Amino acid sequence: MTVPKREPLMPIPDPRGGLDRRQALMLLGAGLLTPSELLASELDPARFSGFVDGERQSFTLSNGTVLTHDGLVLLNAGIRVEGGRIVEVGRGVTGGEDLGGDWLVPGLVDAGCTLGMYEIGGEPSTRDDGDGPAVTVAARAVDGLNPRSQTLAVARAEGITHALLHPSLGRLVPGQAGLIRTAGGTLDSTVRRESVALVVCFGASAKGGEGGPSSRIGISRALLELMEGAPEPQALSARGRSGAGGTWRENSRSTSPPDTEHDRVLQQVRARSLKVIAAADRADDIERALDFFDAHQLDGLIMGGAEAWMVASQVADAGCGVLLGPLTTQPDSFDHIHARYENAAMLHDAGVPLALRSGGNHSSRRLRLQAGLLTAHGLPHEAAIHALTAGAGALLGVPGLGRLDPGTAATFFRATGDPLQPRSQVVQVWMAGRRADMRTRQTELRDRFETLSPR
Amino acid sequence: MNLLARAAALCVPLCVLMSPALAVDFAVVHATVVTVDGPVIQDGTVLVTNGRIEAVGARLPVASGVPVVDAAGGWLTPGLIDLHSHMGVYPWPNLNAHEDGNEMNHPSTPQVWAGDSVRVMDPAFSRARAGGITTVHVIPGSANIVGGEGVVLKLRPSRTLAGLLVEDAPRSIKMACGENPKRVYEKDADGPSTRMGNLAWMRATFQSALDYREARAAGASPPVAKDAGLETILDVLDGKVKVHVHCYRHDDIEGVLRTMDQFGVKVTSFHHATDAYKVRDLIAAHGAGVATWPDWWGFKIEAFDAIPDNIRLVKEAGIPVALHSDSPDMVQRLYLEAAKVVGTGLDEASAWETITMDPARLLGLEGRIGSITVGKDADLALFDRDPFDVQARVQKTWIEGELVYDRAQEGTPDAHP
Numbered sequence: 042m043t044v045p046k047r048e049p050l051m052p053i054p055d056p057r058g059g060l061d062r063r064q065a066l067m068l069l070g071a072g073l074l075t076p077s078e079l080l081a082s083e084l085d086p087a088r089f090s091g092f093v094d095g096e097r098q099s100f101t102l103s104n105g106t107v108l109t110h111d112g113l114v115l116l117n118a119g120i121r122v123e124g125g126r127i128v129e130v131g132r133g134v135t136g137g138e139d140l141g142g143d144w145l146v147p148g149l150v151d152a153g154c155t156l157g158m159y160e161i162g163g164e165p166s167t168r169d170d171g172d173g174p175a176v177t178v179a180a181r182a183v184d185g186l187n188p189r190s191q192t193l194a195v196a197r198a199e200g201i202t203h204a205l206l207h208p209s210l211g212r213l214v215p216g217q218a219g220l221i222r223t224a225g226g227t228l229d230s231t232v233r234r235e236s237v238a239l240v241v242c243f244g245a246s247a248k249g250g251e252g253g254p255s256s257r258i259g260i261s262r263a264l265l266e267l268m269e270g271a272p273e274p275q276a277l278s279a280r281g282r283s284g285a286g287g288t289w290r291e292n293s294r295s296t297s298p299p300d301t302e303h304d305r306v307l308q309q310v311r312a313r314s315l316k317v318i319a320a321a322d323r324a325d326d327i328e329r330a331l332d333f334f335d336a337h338q339l340d341g342l343i344m345g346g347a348e349a350w351m352v353a354s355q356v357a358d359a360g361c362g363v364l365l366g367p368l369t370t371q372p373d374s375f376d377h378i379h380a381r382y383e384n385a386a387m388l389h390d391a392g393v394p395l396a397l398r399s400g401g402n403h404s405s406r407r408l409r410l411q412a413g414l415l416t417a418h419g420l421p422h423e424a425a426i427h428a429l430t431a432g433a434g435a436l437l438g439v440p441g442l443g444r445l446d447p448g449t450a451a452t453f454f455r456a457t458g459d460p461l462q463p464r465s466q467v468v469q470v471w472m473a474g475r476r477a478d479m480r481t482r483q484t485e486l487r488d489r490f491e492t493l494s495p496r
Numbered sequence: 497m498n499l500l501a502r503a504a505a506l507c508v509p510l511c512v513l514m515s516p517a518l519a520v521d522f523a524v525v526h527a528t529v530v531t532v533d534g535p536v537i538q539d540g541t542v543l544v545t546n547g548r549i550e551a552v553g554a555r556l557p558v559a560s561g562v563p564v565v566d567a568a569g570g571w572l573t574p575g576l577i578d579l580h581s582h583m584g585v586y587p588w589p590n591l592n593a594h595e596d597g598n599e600m601n602h603p604s605t606p607q608v609w610a611g612d613s614v615r616v617m618d619p620a621f622s623r624a625r626a627g628g629i630t631t632v633h634v635i636p637g638s639a640n641i642v643g644g645e646g647v648v649l650k651l652r653p654s655r656t657l658a659g660l661l662v663e664d665a666p667r668s669i670k671m672a673c674g675e676n677p678k679r680v681y682e683k684d685a686d687g688p689s690t691r692m693g694n695l696a697w698m699r700a701t702f703q704s705a706l707d708y709r710e711a712r713a714a715g716a717s718p719p720v721a722k723d724a725g726l727e728t729i730l731d732v733l734d735g736k737v738k739v740h741v742h743c744y745r746h747d748d749i750e751g752v753l754r755t756m757d758q759f760g761v762k763v764t765s766f767h768h769a770t771d772a773y774k775v776r777d778l779i780a781a782h783g784a785g786v787a788t789w790p791d792w793w794g795f796k797i798e799a800f801d802a803i804p805d806n807i808r809l810v811k812e813a814g815i816p817v818a819l820h821s822d823s824p825d826m827v828q829r830l831y832l833e834a835a836k837v838v839g840t841g842l843d844e845a846s847a848w849e850t851i852t853m854d855p856a857r858l859l860g861l862e863g864r865i866g867s868i869t870v871g872k873d874a875d876l877a878l879f880d881r882d883p884f885d886v887q888a889r890v891q892k893t894w895i896e897g898e899l900v901y902d903r904a905q906e907g908t909p910d911a912h913p
Contacts, residue, residue, distance in 0.1 A: 163796035413886030463835035
């Protein structure tokens, strides 16, 4: 059988001179190459960095369609990058490579997922997305990350450049969420923030873990006990806090200095130097989470939010952002009975700041289509783009993340059209001015089987 | 034939179009019509009579008095078809007590029928209708080597199974191999716990039916009692039942084909088949089809080699491909999943086949559904724009001419119909 042979999206120059990995392995298998001859190309760790460029580049792209992080569509526009930073972006840019109308889009942020924390969902031996008792404050998602995971490569190739990693839900306090980029190859290069927030679960997602609560009554009690046992933040304690002093809750706090990581993290939470992400879907659980933030004066975000439209004004009044998703549009559980497509649009209309999340690992690449779907149900296109880019950066408190501003790291991608459209293809991703490797295990399999071997 | 008779004969098709007496139910006008069996028609008209497609073409005349739906440039497509659904047998909300899709007490349960598990008022049905889905193949899960018979439903609003059933649809059976059966039965004394065990069970199931037939024919004493499950397997062996096999890995596909060939059984389609691209020549030679997703991968090791180009490669090899959902979530947007495959380089006409004509063929209902063709059931979906545009929404869905979903009236269907 013959099928048309397509060129790989972006051939990678091979240091050995034109012999790709598979050809080299085939030659090795046929006895035509010795292992030592293979070493130079096959065993170069840089091959697994997720980058093609070794260093931050300077380049110009023009005659494209620039989609800004505010969702503006700029025709006949381009970008100029020097030393990995954006120098100029917009309509004035000329010269350099002609984009032929292709789109330039800020790198997308998956604002809540388990990317890179396991390879195979059904194989426990590959899973590092959390374990232990119901409350593991000191646990950090980034400690479960494999920076060379294929799941990062696949997400990267669809324009996901950053992700907020959280331990899998299903326990009361599964641990801390951290920020990664989807290339780097080493932990040092991949992890951007080891800890962005402490994750606390409400509702069905809080039931589980050794000794954990199995009812909403137990969840509220256990969270109260957790916070009562948390050490007083020094700064706040010194200046006092209106409305909090003298209550039984205030009086029951420990005043001794923290001597464990558990205490240290909770102190940061109390001091609002570490955010709290409350995973909550059912409307009343979102209300409980808002009360929890208020009672302890926390810097909180809601994550999930399947029924958030029902309490949109309360969320807006609390000034609380929502890491919305995974896309839930249906009564598939008793925590989602009132889930609906218009959720994002209604939250946006109420003035709630949004970021979007896949909640998954292998599914992270579907985020841009999920965002597109929200635009079919009332969310303005520019709001969807903002939520996927700068909006996520702002909610996570990471300056520059998701932005296409002069002076920020040149992290963006080229696509054949609107990134929210399913027919658009991501052509090339850059992170901090370095071309990302667009090859994945999946593109290699595609290339290998475009034409079938005789047996 | 005299002149008068000839004139009368010529007149008949025209009269069918023009005469209100012949009860044209309604006409859809000014639509971009994706017929699937031919080119896309601009400014198209579709006439529906007695639940069937009466005529289709560009700017056809519509008799006065016929109710008209003005599509205003929207896109009219065949009702979409999902070849792999567990709606009804794993109804919403997901609860332990709602797990009615796998009869997990024996590796071979050919005697069960998915129709007996269907929760008729599963709210998933109304969501699927709102996504332009008109026909679904609801099948047992993949716990068993032989899971049981499937059922073909048309998603009319109904409080009875009878109201959903496509009664004359060809029979189908769900079989499985690979990880699921061996995981479910690994601790059973005689259940399969390996891939070789799976295929041995498949062979033993077929052989036991042949032995049963022989014993019955021989008039053994005492007489061999009639066994509903073995009767079903005999019908499979006799080619009276379409065989759909849950199968991911390429060597599992090859192994199933080897086993089926041994017993002369034809596989209608391999479901999930994330490795199908690696052995598409074998699948084509057997004459089987494939049912799969565009981009699900990695949830288990046998799905680790899934690639977005699978559908394109298999379809280009001439194999019918049903883009299936296996999910009450995805089924609401099957048209956008097909659009993703266009992104891999598959032509749009072929992408349309994967959610209409190809699943119709694999159900054995190609003469009745799957395209906007004169004489076929008037199962239609009207979108407000090109359905491969992410902003597209279904405005109306018809089943056999009956309006079963109307966004103007219903918006997004509610949790409780």
